[in-house]
Amino acid sequence: MNALSVKNLTKVYSNGLAALKGINLEVAEGDFFALLGQNGAGKSTTIGIICSLVNKTAGKVMVFGYDTDTELAQAKSLIGVVPQEMNFSLFENISQILINQAGYYGIPQKIAVNRMEVYLKEMGIWEMHNQPAFRLSGGMKRRLMIARALMNEPKLLILDEPTAGVDIELRHTLWRFLSKLNQQGTTIILTTHYLEEAEQLCKNVAIIDHGEIIEHANMKVLINRLNVQTLIFDIEKPLIQPPTLNEYRYRFIDDTTMEIEIHRGQSINHLFHLLNEQNIQVNSMRNKTNRLEELFMHLIKENKDHS
Amino acid sequence: MITRTGFYPNMIALQTLLRKETLRFLRIWTQTLLPPAITMSLYFLIFGKFIGSQIRQIDGYAYIQYIVPGLVMMSIMTNAYANTASSFFLTKFNKSIDEMLVSPMSNLITLLGFTLGGTLRGFLVGVIVMIISLLFTRLPVHHPFIVVVMAILAAMVFSLGGLINGIYAKRFDDISFIPTFVLTPLTYLGGVFYSIQQLPPLWRTLSMFNPILDMVDTFRYGLLDVSDLNIYLGFSLVIILCVIMFFWAWALLCKGVGIKV
Numbered sequence: 001m002n003a004l005s006v007k008n009l010t011k012v013y014s015n016g017l018a019a020l021k022g023i024n025l026e027v028a029e030g031d032f033f034a035l036l037g038q039n040g041a042g043k044s045t046t047i048g049i050i051c052s053l054v055n056k057t058a059g060k061v062m063v064f065g066y067d068t069d070t071e072l073a074q075a076k077s078l079i080g081v082v083p084q085e086m087n088f089s090l091f092e093n094i095s096q097i098l099i100n101q102a103g104y105y106g107i108p109q110k111i112a113v114n115r116m117e118v119y120l121k122e123m124g125i126w127e128m129h130n131q132p133a134f135r136l137s138g139g140m141k142r143r144l145m146i147a148r149a150l151m152n153e154p155k156l157l158i159l160d161e162p163t164a165g166v167d168i169e170l171r172h173t174l175w176r177f178l179s180k181l182n183q184q185g186t187t188i189i190l191t192t193h194y195l196e197e198a199e200q201l202c203k204n205v206a207i208i209d210h211g212e213i214i215e216h217a218n219m220k221v222l223i224n225r226l227n228v229q230t231l232i233f234d235i236e237k238p239l240i241q242p243p244t245l246n247e248y249r250y251r252f253i254d255d256t257t258m259e260i261e262i263h264r265g266q267s268i269n270h271l272f273h274l275l276n277e278q279n280i281q282v283n284s285m286r287n288k289t290n291r292l293e294e295l296f297m298h299l300i301k302e303n304k305d306h307s
Numbered sequence: 308m309i310t311r312t313g314f315y316p317n318m319i320a321l322q323t324l325l326r327k328e329t330l331r332f333l334r335i336w337t338q339t340l341l342p343p344a345i346t347m348s349l350y351f352l353i354f355g356k357f358i359g360s361q362i363r364q365i366d367g368y369a370y371i372q373y374i375v376p377g378l379v380m381m382s383i384m385t386n387a388y389a390n391t392a393s394s395f396f397l398t399k400f401n402k403s404i405d406e407m408l409v410s411p412m413s414n415l416i417t418l419l420g421f422t423l424g425g426t427l428r429g430f431l432v433g434v435i436v437m438i439i440s441l442l443f444t445r446l447p448v449h450h451p452f453i454v455v456v457m458a459i460l461a462a463m464v465f466s467l468g469g470l471i472n473g474i475y476a477k478r479f480d481d482i483s484f485i486p487t488f489v490l491t492p493l494t495y496l497g498g499v500f501y502s503i504q505q506l507p508p509l510w511r512t513l514s515m516f517n518p519i520l521d522m523v524d525t526f527r528y529g530l531l532d533v534s535d536l537n538i539y540l541g542f543s544l545v546i547i548l549c550v551i552m553f554f555w556a557w558a559l560l561c562k563g564v565g566i567k568v
Contacts, residue, residue, distance in 0.1 A: 013568060048568075051409045055567050064308050073312040073411035081409050087402035096327075097406075103323025104410035106316020148406075155308070 001065060003029045003156045003187035004050065009059035011045050011211075019045040021211040022059065027189060027204070029064070029155075032182045034198035034219070035191045036296060037208035043191045044084060046208070047160050051081045063156060077105060080154030082145050084161045084191075090134035094125070094144060097133060098151055105152040112151065119147035122177065139166045146174070157181065158189045163197060175201060199223070199292040207299055214303045223291050227298075230288035231268075233258045236281035243278050245271070259288060312411050320412035321420055328424025332390060339390070339428060340435060343382045347436045350378050351443040354500065365502050366533035375440045376527035377499030380461060382436045384494065384519070385486065387429025387462040388469040391421050392482045395473030404566050414560040418470070418553070425466030426459060433458050446530060453529035453538070460545045461522045465490075467552035474556065474565045498523045503535045518544055 006025040012018045020042050027033045037043045048054030050061055052072065061068040063075035088097050095116055102112035120126040123143035128136060136144060142162065149157060159178075163171045171194075179201060182188050192198055198205060198219075205222055207215040215222065238255035248271055250260040262268060275282060289297075332339040355371030362370040398404045407417055440446060448454060468485075476482045497519030503511050514520050521541035528534040559565070 053405055053408050053567060055563055066308075066310075073413065074310040076409060077310040077312050077316075077411040078308065079409065083405065085402065087405040089398075089401050089403045096330075100323050100327055101406050101410070103326075104320050104407055104412045106311045106319045106411065108319060152311070152410075 001029050002062070003027050003031065003064055004189065005060075005062040006046070006050070007060040007062075009046065009049060009061065010057045011042075011049060011054065012057045019211050020049075020057075020059075023208065023211070023213045025206055025213060025216065027156075027187060029187055030182070030185060031187050031204055032178075032202045033187070033189045034202035034205040035189060035208065036195065036198060036205060037191075038300065041208045042211040043208055044160055045211075047081070047083075047158055047189075047191065051079060051158065052076060077152065078155045080149035080152055080157045082142075082149045082157070082159040082162050084164065086141055086145070088133055088144070088148070091132055093129070094120070094131060094133055094136070095129040097144065098148055101148045102151040107152060115151055115153070116147075119150045123147045124173070139170045142166055143170070146177075154186065156187045156189070160191050161193065162190070163192065163194060171197070195293040195296055205292075207296060209300055209303045212303075215299055219292075222295060225295065228261055228263045229291055229294060230259055230261050232286050232288050233260060233275075233282050234284045236283055239280065243275070243280060245274050248274070310411075316411065317413060317416050320410070321416045324407070324412075324416065324420025325423050325427075328390075328394060328420060329427060331394060332424070332428045339386070340432060343386055343432045344435050344439055347378055347382055348439055348442075351375070351440055355443055365505075366531070368531055368533070369444065371444045372446065372531065373502075373527075374500055375437075375444065375446055376530045377497075377523045379433050379436045379440065380458075380523045380526045381494050381499055383429040383433040383458055383462050384465045384522070385490065386432040387425045387465040388472070388486060388490065390428040391425035391466045391469035392472045392476070392486075393469075394424065395421055395470055396476045396479070396482050399473070399476075399566060408566065414557060418557050418560055421470050421473075422463060422466045422553075422556075425469055426462040429462030429466060430458055433462070447532075448530055449532035450529040454526065457522065457526045457529060457542070457545070460542075460549060461526070464522075464545060464549050464552060467549065467556050470556050471552065471559065474559045476565070493517055493519050496520075498527075498535065518548055521545060 004025065004027040006023060008022045008024065009020050010022050011020040023042070023046065035043050035046065045054055049056045050063070052068065064078050066075035066078070068075045098116040098120070099109060099112045102115065103109065116129070117126065120129050123146060125136070125140050125143050125147070128140065133141065133144065146162060163174055166174070175197065178188060190198065190202060202219050205215070205217060205219050206213050232253070235256050235258060245260070247266065248260050248262065250258055252258055260271065262271065272282070351371065354374060359370035359374070364370070365373045437446070472482055472485050496514065497517050498514065503514050503520065506514065521536060521544050524534055524536045525538045525541040525545070528538050
């Protein structure tokens with residue numbers, strides 16, 4: 001069964017802006033799915049419609065087989081959402097925010113209190129549970145929103161840029177937590193600007209641009225379509241004369257840093273062989289950008305050129 | 308797939324929202340319960356004691372006794388209205404309305420939760436003001452059932468009015484416009500301080516179109532057993548008003564006016 005099925009979803013705002021132009025999307029149960037796109041591409045509108053925060057203009061949304069037009073309550077009871085922007089009262093206690101959220105989902109207070117403790121501990125902010133929300137730091141507020149989204153133990157968890165503006169340590173903690181949640185059976189849909197995050201976590205991906213899905217594929221398959229990747233080599237000492245690397249295009253960033261393009265089908269082993277032959281000692285090697293990022297930029301550019 | 312929907316979960320949601328709304332106005336009691344108590348004490352003192360002692364009796368009651376029901380009703384109405392208008396607008400403003408919108412609780416429960424919260428505050432303020440009035444005068448209660456029912460109905464009508472205002476409001480100014488420019492004049496001209504029998508014919512006729520007059524008059528009848536109007540008509544009007552506003556607010560929530568784009 002699909003956790004989410006979106007058909008011909010259209011949204012035209014009152015100012016005439018067509019945010020979604022009949023998109024189709026399918027997310028299988030148990031998937032870890034990335035919805036990627038530039039700012040204003042339509043990601044948040046899509047999520048808003050799925051979660052009933054935005055009215056759709058046309059189309060159909062099904063959540064675990066429940067049609068949001070006719071079985072909205074059933075569909076919503078299976079969803080948890082972490083929005084991009086903070087959306088809780090700063091003057092309420094953290095525990096109250098979570099217990100109220102569970103209450104809105106029809107969960108009795110006794111169960112809610114237990115869950116609150118579990119998820120606040122999981123998120124590392126249990127010691128703040130009696131504090132008003134305005135006392136939390138930015139990262140803690142983000143964690144609070146994740147804990148809140150889990151209060152109904154959703155089958156489908158939607159996270160709209162959950163790691164925006166959070167420090168590296170917290171980002172990694174969240175990645176581990178989300179992976180664990182996904183392994184336990186929760187379907188996760190993630191939007192993010194950190195494509196490294198999407199590449200590392202997600203099994204499937206859709207790329208949305210100007211309200212249209214321009215790519216919808218398995219992450220590995222998509223990455224394999226990358227024609228060229230750029231690697232950065234840190235070499236031990238400056239070279240007296242330019243190296244001969246045959247079919248490999250390269251340029252120097254500085255005396256000891258080289259940027260080399262590797263096209264699909266070209267061998268990295270062969271490249272190392274050529275470097276060895278010329279006594280060029282490589283200290284380290286890394287991707288110039290994340291592979292998904294390169295592909296993303298390429299697809300967006302292609303779509304722009306096409307339109 | 309098993310989902311948690313239906314009557315019982317919706318009742319838990321209603322209980323949650325009502326508790327949240329009640330705790331909100333109790334937590335900020337210096338802004339919600341104390342001001343009407345102080346304002347009405349001043350009304351009782353100045354209009355009732357100082358000026359009222361110079362005014363002749365109306366319908367066999369001292370002036371202070373005559374104005375107590377109107378002032379109690381005025382407190383109920385303004386506080387019920389202010390509660391839902393500000394609470395709903397703030398919920399929209401800080402986006403915590405999303406917490407309700409993403410959940411399976413129905414629009415009817417959202418409507419009931421906010422409305423009952425405002426009704427409760429209006430009623431509680433009414434009780435406080437009535438207790439304070441006893442420090443200044445003796446107050447008979449001829450028809451307790453009418454007193455309680457009219458207090459609840461009026462609180463509900465104004466709570467719904469505040470909710471509708473909160474739904475439409477886009478700025479903070481929008482939630483003070485109606486109370487300042489519509490409700491206050493209607494309340495002061497709604498027979499709080501006088502009997503409409505004392506008015507010139509034109510003003511008496513115009514007053515008949517003011518629904519607040521019916522609320523004040525029926526409430527006064529419940530306490531003092533004196534009335535300028537037909538109380539059955541007054542009750543009917545308030546009930547009709549309540550039903551109309553209930554469905555109006557419900558339709559707005561279902562459409563997502565002011566809360567969804």
